Amino acid sequence: MRGRTLYPVLAGAAWVVLTVLAEAGVNGLVAHFPVVASSQGQLIDDTFALLLRVTAPVFTFVVVALAVSIASAGEARRLAAAGEVRYARDNRFFSWTWFAVSFILNAYFVFGPGVHDVNAIVLGPDQPRPTDLVVQVEAHQWGWDFIYPSLGVKSQTLVLPVHREIRFDVTSKDVIHSFWIPAFRMKIDAVPGRINHITVTTTRVISTRDDPTARVQCAELCGIGHPNMRAAVQVLPPDAFDAWVTQQKAQQGP
Amino acid sequence: MSDRSDISVARGSRWMAFSRAPLLRAVVWAAAGFLLGAEVTAALVSDTLLSQDAVIAGYALALLGWILGIGGWEAFVVPWFGGEYRVDEGTGRSRYFRFNTDHKVVGIQYLVTALATLLIAGSIAMLMRIELMKPGLNVFSGPGGYNQAVSLHGTLMIFGVAAVGIVGGFGNYVVPIMIGAEDMAYPRLNAVSYWFVPMGVLAFLAAPFLGGWESGWTAYPPLSVTDGTGQVLAVLGVLTLGISSVASGINLLATVYHLRAPGLDWRQLPVFVWSMVVTSVLNVAFVPFVGTALVLVAMDRVAGTHFFTKDGLPLLYQDLFWIFGHPEVYILILPGFGIVLELLPVFARKTLFGYKWVVGGFLAVMLMSMTVWDHHMYTTGISNARLVPFMTTTEMISVPTGFVYLAALGTLWGGRIRLTTPMLFCLGFLFNFLIGGLTGVFLADVALDFQMQDTFFVVAHFHYTIMGGMVFALIAGIYYWFPKMSGRMYHEGLGRLHFWWMFIAYNATFLPMFWAGVEGMNRRVADYLPYLQPINEWVSAAAFVLGASFVLPAVHLTYAWVRGEEASSNPWRSRTLEWTIPSPPPKENFHEPPRIVDFYDYDGAEDLEWPAPSHPAPGVPVAGND
Numbered sequence: 001m002r003g004r005t006l007y008p009v010l011a012g013a014a015w016v017v018l019t020v021l022a023e024a025g026v027n028g029l030v031a032h033f034p035v036v037a038s039s040q041g042q043l044i045d046d047t048f049a050l051l052l053r054v055t056a057p058v059f060t061f062v063v064v065a066l067a068v069s070i071a072s073a074g075e076a077r078r079l080a081a082a083g084e085v086r087y088a089r090d091n092r093f094f095s096w097t098w099f100a101v102s103f104i105l106n107a108y109f110v111f112g113p114g115v116h117d118v119n120a121i122v123l124g125p126d127q128p129r130p131t132d133l134v135v136q137v138e139a140h141q142w143g144w145d146f147i148y149p150s151l152g153v154k155s156q157t158l159v160l161p162v163h164r165e166i167r168f169d170v171t172s173k174d175v176i177h178s179f180w181i182p183a184f185r186m187k188i189d190a191v192p193g194r195i196n197h198i199t200v201t202t203t204r205v206i207s208t209r210d211d212p213t214a215r216v217q218c219a220e221l222c223g224i225g226h227p228n229m230r231a232a233v234q235v236l237p238p239d240a241f242d243a244w245v246t247q248q249k250a251q252q253g254p
Numbered sequence: 255m256s257d258r259s260d261i262s263v264a265r266g267s268r269w270m271a272f273s274r275a276p277l278l279r280a281v282v283w284a285a286a287g288f289l290l291g292a293e294v295t296a297a298l299v300s301d302t303l304l305s306q307d308a309v310i311a312g313y314a315l316a317l318l319g320w321i322l323g324i325g326g327w328e329a330f331v332v333p334w335f336g337g338e339y340r341v342d343e344g345t346g347r348s349r350y351f352r353f354n355t356d357h358k359v360v361g362i363q364y365l366v367t368a369l370a371t372l373l374i375a376g377s378i379a380m381l382m383r384i385e386l387m388k389p390g391l392n393v394f395s396g397p398g399g400y401n402q403a404v405s406l407h408g409t410l411m412i413f414g415v416a417a418v419g420i421v422g423g424f425g426n427y428v429v430p431i432m433i434g435a436e437d438m439a440y441p442r443l444n445a446v447s448y449w450f451v452p453m454g455v456l457a458f459l460a461a462p463f464l465g466g467w468e469s470g471w472t473a474y475p476p477l478s479v480t481d482g483t484g485q486v487l488a489v490l491g492v493l494t495l496g497i498s499s500v501a502s503g504i505n506l507l508a509t510v511y512h513l514r515a516p517g518l519d520w521r522q523l524p525v526f527v528w529s530m531v532v533t534s535v536l537n538v539a540f541v542p543f544v545g546t547a548l549v550l551v552a553m554d555r556v557a558g559t560h561f562f563t564k565d566g567l568p569l570l571y572q573d574l575f576w577i578f579g580h581p582e583v584y585i586l587i588l589p590g591f592g593i594v595l596e597l598l599p600v601f602a603r604k605t606l607f608g609y610k611w612v613v614g615g616f617l618a619v620m621l622m623s624m625t626v627w628d629h630h631m632y633t634t635g636i637s638n639a640r641l642v643p644f645m646t647t648t649e650m651i652s653v654p655t656g657f658v659y660l661a662a663l664g665t666l667w668g669g670r671i672r673l674t675t676p677m678l679f680c681l682g683f684l685f686n687f688l689i690g691g692l693t694g695v696f697l698a699d700v701a702l703d704f705q706m707q708d709t710f711f712v713v714a715h716f717h718y719t720i721m722g723g724m725v726f727a728l729i730a731g732i733y734y735w736f737p738k739m740s741g742r743m744y745h746e747g748l749g750r751l752h753f754w755w756m757f758i759a760y761n762a763t764f765l766p767m768f769w770a771g772v773e774g775m776n777r778r779v780a781d782y783l784p785y786l787q788p789i790n791e792w793v794s795a796a797a798f799v800l801g802a803s804f805v806l807p808a809v810h811l812t813y814a815w816v817r818g819e820e821a822s823s824n825p826w827r828s829r830t831l832e833w834t835i836p837s838p839p840p841k842e843n844f845h846e847p848p849r850i851v852d853f854y855d856y857d858g859a860e861d862l863e864w865p866a867p868s869h870p871a872p873g874v875p876v877a878g879n880d
Binding site: 068 | 609
């Protein structure tokens with residue numbers, strides 16, 4: 001009978017210890033996330049970290065249950081050899097608790113961070129706000145064109161001012177591509193025949209030369225040139241950005 | 255007897271003589287069909303023999319020739335015109351190369367074909383990992399070659415391995431015996447279902463020789479409308495395998511519905527049979543969607559219909575594809591759940607915990623899997639009204655999926671666990687699928703998907719569910735039913751070595767891929783920026799160790815099939831019906847009506863002895879039914 005109490009206690013202790021270790025590991029991962037350069041990206045990283053923290057105990061629970069079951073198999077064999085056993089076909093408390101916990105957790109994922117982030121990140125206004133900098137993104141096999149309609153500039157590198165809301169209107173001339181900037185944590189597909197929008201708020205000065213995650217990368221398989229369908233990104237302080245615009249205008253003519 | 259009937263007998267026997275080598279006849283008729291279809295089309299429509307119009311017409315007739323040649327002529331055409339069903343189904347090993355209606359032969363045909371396809375598609379993955387060892391390498395002839403490799407690997411693995419491995423292999427071999435039947439409900443349909451599979455796989459493998467295709471297994475247009483001619487062969491291959499899947503789904507449903515032994519109620523069905531039932535419903539209901547989508551792609555290519563080009567609706571394809579595609583991933587994994595939950599009670603010597611939760615969970619997953627497809631399309635710019643509802647269904651499907659773990663942990667807790675090879679693979683499944691399932695929670699989140707979509711995070715996630723899950727379950731099933739199918743035992747030490755080798759190498763390969771995705775490694779690329787090189791070097795090295803692990807069981811199990819020690823009828827002291835009959839089973843399975851018992855009642859059952867005695871004393875019941 002010793003095992004009847006020993007193994008549940010052992011399992012509980014192991015679960016606590018492993019969960020603490022797992023949470024420490026999660027903290028380590030979060031500390032090593034790549035540089036994030038947009039406020040939307042920060043929200044996404046926060047949700048990522050939150051989900052890691054909440055799912056870590058679920059992971060350790062299952063692993064501990066498996067390990068302790070294996071470790072206690074000898075005890076179970078002795079019990080069975082000693083006398084009649086009648087194995088449970090169900091356990092109302094355990095099963096319904098399991099059901100309730102998994103239901104609540106998943107409902108929380110949806111109606112907690114899930115819906116919050118959809119509102120904050122995805123559901124932008126249909127029309128750009130007057131303060132937004134609009135950038136038209138045209139993808140083609142295999143490259144990117146960035147057009148700044150309000151500034152009268154067209155560029156092959158994506159140059160942006162810091163601390164601004166940038167609204168990207170993304171489309172494609174041929175097949176489906178995907179406009180992804182890892183440092184912003186945002187992507188949207190470039191679909192021929194339609195214009196998709198995302199809004200990104202830049203939060204730090206960054207450039208591809210210093211950090212390779214600050215790049216435009218095609219994320220949707222689009223043919224032979226897909227892996228190298230990249231463009232350089234530069235997020236500049238406002239005056240440097242204005243200088244860039246003036247310089248571009250001078251080069252590109254009226 | 256009149257002269258007339260003598261002549262027909264003589265002609266009949268000439269046909270029979272040719273049909274003594276049905277595989278050769280099938281190849282000849284398929285080749286003739288291809289040439290006929292392609293030549294006529296080339297003459298009428300296009301100039302060259304290998305234009306896509308010609309390939310489509312040629313393939314259609316080749317498939318017809320192949321099916322008729324292998325035995326469809328005698329099995330369907332002759333009886334249709336009033337003749338007798340006279341197929342020489344062969345004996346011994348030759349049965350496996352013929353049109354054979356024995357569900358056990360068909361099961362082994364499916365299984366061996368799926369495993370051969372697994373090795374081919376796995377070898378392609380090895381080539382991909384060589385390419386990805388360093389940026390700038392070029393092991394294929396150019397990046398187009400890499401995209402072809404990605405496409406072949408994915409298409410072969412999904413349609414040629416994952417979709418048919420367990421359903422075709424064990425669904426055929428085990429389900430009729432588990433329910434106490436003599437065969438499937440429609441044996442001839444079953445035989446012909448199998449013979450579609452090699453043709454579909456060959457269509458994929460032939461595609462690179464016809465200009466290839468580079469749109470992946472998902473074949474998103476407009477790319478799939480403009481890439482190489484091989485794309486039409488990929489479409490035709492999926493259609494061929496789809497016909498097979500729908501037919502085998504109908505067959506399995508009819509079998510379980512009509513052929514259960516007297517006294518075997520739905521509420522007593524083994525959980526593996528239940529998993530086959532829900533899988534078959536999804537196969538019958540949803541495979542036609544991918545057929546529709548791909549036929550429209552083919553029409554865009556050859557008829558200029560512009561369903562999915564930029565003048566049409568490119569995103570409509572993705573909806574059609576994923577309306578099929580997401581039920582499909584449950585078509586792949588539900589059989590894995592079935593195998594694992596079937597095996598856990600045997601090797602834990604303990605009653606299956608929560609049978610009702612399992613069956614309810616299967617049914618709920620089956621229904622909910624129809625409602626989650628848009629989570630593949632969060633970043634395509636779909637209407638905002640579609641985001642939260644599909645995020646809700648996608649997160650919530652983990653509740654019934656979690657019932658598998660409820661049952662697994664409830665069964666294992668306090669069980670008399672023996673770590674035999676099949677049991678190790680089941681436990682490996684539970685560990686791997688746990689990671690696959692939990693990372694699914696991340697990808698279901700709309701906002702996170704804006705970062706993770708199309709990165710290695712997704713690649714790692716679905717490999718954890720399909721390879722770490724479905725393939726581990728498939729291998730567990732292979733070791734478990736090996737003695738039943740072959741009548742021989744494998745070597746337990748080599749089996750365990752296989753598990754630990756594969757399990758460690760598997761996790762070493764795929765766990766770092768999550769992090770590669772976080773760092774900005776996108777999927778389906780032949781090349782990447784230098785900062786991603788260290789992690790890719792590690793993944794490639796681990797992948798080669800993982801790839802090498804497949805050599806061991808290939809050699810070991812082939813040897814054991816021929817030379818292994820003889821197995822008893824019930825080496826695992828399991829209680830389901832397939833273990834109450836000899837190993838391998840006689841053609842008609844049961845000599846006497848099966849006794850229906852509680853299949854999961856291990857109360858007071860004898861401990862699992864290992865190794866099991868191969869020759870039990872005469873008169874001692876071996877079925878474990880007493």
